[in-house]
Amino acid sequence: MIVHRTDPYNAEPPPGALVGQVTPLDTFYGRNHGPIPRMDAASWRLRVDGLVDRALQLSMGELERRFPEREVVATLQCAGNRRADLLEFRDIPGQEPWGPGATSTASWSGVGLADVLAEAGLQAEAAHIAFTGTDVSQEADPPQAFGASISAAKATSGEVILAWAMNGQALPVAHGAPLRVVVPGWIGARSVKWIQRVTAQVEPSDNYFQTVYKVLPPEADPAKADPGEGIILGPVALNCGILRPDRGAQLPSGPTEVIGYAFAGEDRTVARVDVSSNGGSTWVQADLDAPESAWTWQHWRTILTLPAGERELIARAWDSTAAVQPESPATVWNPKGYANNSWARLHVTCHP
Amino acid sequence: MIVHRTDPYNAEPPPGALVGQVTPLDTFYGRNHGPIPRMDAASWRLRVDGLVDRALQLSMGELERRFPEREVVATLQCAGNRRADLLEFRDIPGQEPWGPGATSTASWSGVGLADVLAEAGLQAEAAHIAFTGTDVSQEADPPQAFGASISAAKATSGEVILAWAMNGQALPVAHGAPLRVVVPGWIGARSVKWIQRVTAQVEPSDNYFQTVYKVLPPEADPAKADPGEGIILGPVALNCGILRPDRGAQLPSGPTEVIGYAFAGEDRTVARVDVSSNGGSTWVQADLDAPESAWTWQHWRTILTLPAGERELIARAWDSTAAVQPESPATVWNPKGYANNSWARLHVTCHP
Numbered sequence: 001m002i003v004h005r006t007d008p009y010n011a012e013p014p015p016g017a018l019v020g021q022v023t024p025l026d027t028f029y030g031r032n033h034g035p036i037p038r039m040d041a042a043s044w045r046l047r048v049d050g051l052v053d054r055a056l057q058l059s060m061g062e063l064e065r066r067f068p069e070r071e072v073v074a075t076l077q078c079a080g081n082r083r084a085d086l087l088e089f090r091d092i093p094g095q096e097p098w099g100p101g102a103t104s105t106a107s108w109s110g111v112g113l114a115d116v117l118a119e120a121g122l123q124a125e126a127a128h129i130a131f132t133g134t135d136v137s138q139e140a141d142p143p144q145a146f147g148a149s150i151s152a153a154k155a156t157s158g159e160v161i162l163a164w165a166m167n168g169q170a171l172p173v174a175h176g177a178p179l180r181v182v183v184p185g186w187i188g189a190r191s192v193k194w195i196q197r198v199t200a201q202v203e204p205s206d207n208y209f210q211t212v213y214k215v216l217p218p219e220a221d222p223a224k225a226d227p228g229e230g231i232i233l234g235p236v237a238l239n240c241g242i243l244r245p246d247r248g249a250q251l252p253s254g255p256t257e258v259i260g261y262a263f264a265g266e267d268r269t270v271a272r273v274d275v276s277s278n279g280g281s282t283w284v285q286a287d288l289d290a291p292e293s294a295w296t297w298q299h300w301r302t303i304l305t306l307p308a309g310e311r312e313l314i315a316r317a318w319d320s321t322a323a324v325q326p327e328s329p330a331t332v333w334n335p336k337g338y339a340n341n342s343w344a345r346l347h348v349t350c351h352p
Numbered sequence: 353m354i355v356h357r358t359d360p361y362n363a364e365p366p367p368g369a370l371v372g373q374v375t376p377l378d379t380f381y382g383r384n385h386g387p388i389p390r391m392d393a394a395s396w397r398l399r400v401d402g403l404v405d406r407a408l409q410l411s412m413g414e415l416e417r418r419f420p421e422r423e424v425v426a427t428l429q430c431a432g433n434r435r436a437d438l439l440e441f442r443d444i445p446g447q448e449p450w451g452p453g454a455t456s457t458a459s460w461s462g463v464g465l466a467d468v469l470a471e472a473g474l475q476a477e478a479a480h481i482a483f484t485g486t487d488v489s490q491e492a493d494p495p496q497a498f499g500a501s502i503s504a505a506k507a508t509s510g511e512v513i514l515a516w517a518m519n520g521q522a523l524p525v526a527h528g529a530p531l532r533v534v535v536p537g538w539i540g541a542r543s544v545k546w547i548q549r550v551t552a553q554v555e556p557s558d559n560y561f562q563t564v565y566k567v568l569p570p571e572a573d574p575a576k577a578d579p580g581e582g583i584i585l586g587p588v589a590l591n592c593g594i595l596r597p598d599r600g601a602q603l604p605s606g607p608t609e610v611i612g613y614a615f616a617g618e619d620r621t622v623a624r625v626d627v628s629s630n631g632g633s634t635w636v637q638a639d640l641d642a643p644e645s646a647w648t649w650q651h652w653r654t655i656l657t658l659p660a661g662e663r664e665l666i667a668r669a670w671d672s673t674a675a676v677q678p679e680s681p682a683t684v685w686n687p688k689g690y691a692n693n694s695w696a697r698l699h700v701t702c703h704p
Contacts, residue, residue, distance in 0.1 A: 332674075
């Protein structure tokens with residue numbers, strides 16, 4: 001793993017480790033804002049409250065007994081994924097320089113959030129469902145447990161899972177045991193780990209991390225920005241990454257296989273991926289995998305014949321509406337460095 | 353109106369006529385592939401068939417009596433909107449050179465397609481809902497009535513209307529009377545006019561116009577393209593247009609109000625619009641209207657202080673996922689000239 005910080009632990013796999021459709025548990029990226037909490041699963045309870053007809057307190061055993069088990073294969077992607085490419089345009093102090101590996105895919109099993117909310121009796125005025133974790137972050141102002149919210153429409157859509165298993169194994173503590181939220185198609189920060197409370201409410205969560213994950217205009221000062229300023233992130237924007245060859249690789253000239261992923265959040269899929277080795281003058285259409293579910297990345301691959309010399313490989317994805325990624329990090333640069341979905345670029349050197 | 357062709361009739365309003373939230377009937381753009389059919393509303397029937405439990409034949413009176421009236425305010429946008437900007441990069445013979453006015457907004461009233469399909473008893477295998485119009489197009493191969501299909505998920509989502517009224521008036525023949533489909537958030541070509549048949553089926557429509565509205569890779573020959581090649585268009589990609597000042601306007605130097613629209617199809621909204629008068633070196637954030645419904649464009653405006661000389665005004669929109677429009681027509685150019693959503697650009701001259 002490429003460890004960006006040890007305390008709190010923040011690490012991504014090397015890109016080449018992400019060429020599989022499903023990511024092994026020990027390869028899945030880790031994004032934390034506080035120390036990993038150790039909880040006693042036996043005494044742990046999930047509180048469901050707020051605008052519901054019946055507030056609930058549920059043990060793990062009750063969750064297992066009272067609700068059908070659901071499974072979804074879903075990609076999670078950190079809002080800071082590919083921030084490193086923004087830093088080349090302009091520095092962003094204090095933020096992890098994520099490469100293209102702050103994204104991974106797993107099969108998640110647990111109960112459907114929609115089922116739990118139906119049991120509690122969600123009231124009509126509940127427009128947002130807030131999650132509270134257990135990991136207290138000193139980064140927050142004031143220090144507080146990590147939290148987030150999603151729209152009630154998304155929360156009741158069926159694909160949102162309260163997960164206790166990952167790839168058929170017990171959910172590791174590092175990934176949120178005993179129970180975590182998985183919000184397919186949305187930025188990773190909404191998939192709250194070590195969850196202890198689900199609250200139905202009129203307004204979005206007022207948790208520090210709900211409001212901080214936003215794209216501000218370039219000239220804004222995050223410390224002084226108006227709370228209403230910026231685009232609060234939810235569904236993930238179309239993105240792609242190059243997984244092979246490695247950044248800066250020394251390659252023989254001739255045919256080289258280029259492999260990557262592309263991901264279109266929420267209701268969209270990836271329809272096409274283009275790859276160029278001449279600065280975008282000409283493009284080759286890559287072979288594109290179908291998504292394993294509506295909520296996963298899609299891998300792509302093609303073979304380029306590279307002449308000797310320095311070379312920049314570029315990839316760009318198109319979604320099911322024929323929208324394409326923007327060209328330049330300069331366009332999408334923002335003060336916190338979120339949601340970089342500009343064309344993926346990577347330098348290699350080919351020797352004769 | 354700017355008439356691109358009289359037979360079949362294809363016309364868009366001058367951009368400045370689109371500054372209102374709702375477009376007057378005689379200003380709404382017209383996009384046709386064949387002569388406008390004149391139908392006798394009294395003898396007209398809507399056939400609902402295919403994978404349904406009960407095929408229906410419905411007169412206008414039966415539609416009115418048997419189903420609740422529904423209304424939706426929705427923007428329609430032609431897939432060819434803003435093709436003119438693509439032509440500056442590379443010519444596209446035989447396709448209308450639409451400016452930014454091949455889009456308009458109206459309030460549509462009629463019955464919900466979901467209600468009609470529920471009455472017919474939609475079967476589980478029905479994945480697509482096909483529409484057949486009455487306007488026979490000689491452009492099609494072979495000549496045929498215009499048709500299209502949408503996913504069953506969209507068709508049953510509640511917002512799709514079979515409309516007999518527009519802005520509170522009887523639907524004009526030019527816009528599809530006696531009855532037309534309105535598919536909010538999708539390209540205009542799926543909102544079939546002069547509809548006579550709704551068919552539930554396993555596969556998408558095999559109508560010529562279902563398959564021709566697609567974004568092919570630049571090097572493809574539309575006449576020889578593999579049927580599976582290209583991105584079949586449905587939901588509209590994020591887009592924007594400048595409505596004022598006029599293209600090529602002669603203005604006094606000093607403060608100038610710039611007004612435009614932005615539109616994000618399907619489940620997205622416009623979150624921000626930037627305007628530049630120095631080639632994108634710096635941007636001003638425009639004031640952005642909230643959408644009137646989840647299905648409408650959003651107008652924006654700002655005041656720029658323009659020095660004397662030639663000037664290019666640029667606008668770009670960001671959606672609710674923080675995705676931004678791509679910069680250049682060169683990126684999005686495609687052989688049929690669809691879905692141009694590159695940054696809007698417009699030249700003006702400011703005299704001292």
